[in-house]
Amino acid sequence: MYDNTCKFIAETFPADIATWLLGEPISLTKLEPSELSAEPIRADSLIFLESEEIILHAEFQTAPKPDIPFRMADYRLRAYRRYPGKQMRQIVIYLRQSGSDLVYQNTFEFDNFRSSFEVIRLWEQPTEIFLQSPGLFPFAVLSQTNNADNVLRQVAGQIERISNNREQSNVAASTAMLAGLVLSKDLINSVLRQEIMRESVIYQEIEAEAMQKGIQQGIQQGVQQGIQQGVQQGVQQGVQQEAVSFVLRLLKRRLGEVKPELQAQIQGLSVQQLEELGEALLDFQSESDLVAWLEKL
Known part of the structure; x- marks a missing residue:
């Protein structure tokens, strides 16, 4: 549920995601995993976005898994085989705080082969980053804060100011879904209006x-x-x-x-x-x- 919510956010607000992860609002479109290879790809937690020059591969993970480094290397090789002239940024985003050493792994290597990727641990990211644009609001509660309740209320205030009804609904629902990782359902329902989220x-x-x-x-x-x-x-x-x-x-x-x-x-x-x-x-x-x-x- 949480991984799919993140994928939905990335597909719905690609410019906001690009600004956050790439540092500039590059125009990105969704790249279907099937375009990279005829071999099956587990698509439950990953999103591929592309422009003419770059492919962004983001993996959203609730909890660390030991096979992530191998999977990142595998996807990198598949992308290179299909688009050898394009740059590729690979980023694993961990949603829930963990003390596991796995959340610090950013390479896969054996013999003379080595592939690297980036890692973002949301609980170490400044909250301000996620209060700048609607597509990032849902991640704010998971950021570096000692008062997630207050952050949710700040986000709710920002959501109320979104004029586009569909966008407002999608942001509110996505925020509610991800907030469930750290806050109680009762608190979330008391802060975010149900009638808005139901249209998402x-x-x-x-x-x-x-x-x-x-x-x-x-x-x-x-x-x-x-x-x-x-x-x-x-x-x-x-x-x-x-x-x-x-x-x-x-x-x-x-x-x-x-x-x-x-x-x-x-x-x-x-x-x-x-x-x-x-x-x-x-x-x-x-x-x-x-x-x-x-x-x-």
């Missing part, structure tokens, strides 16, 4: 994922236990109807608008088929993948 794409996506988990648990463990897991609304309105709505939202997020005839097919699927589609669509790259999946039924 990332808020709706995470809400949909939570509903999917609830539906799956409800199917596997029975309606009563499903209610206890947070799918009261799904049970009241019909599990199948809620599952259809959830799958269509995920497909729109993944592929864009779904054709009416495809929507009609999806509305006729059983709950089990909808659950299977919910898992399969994470690998879809285009509408043709959806069509092919439906044709197999």
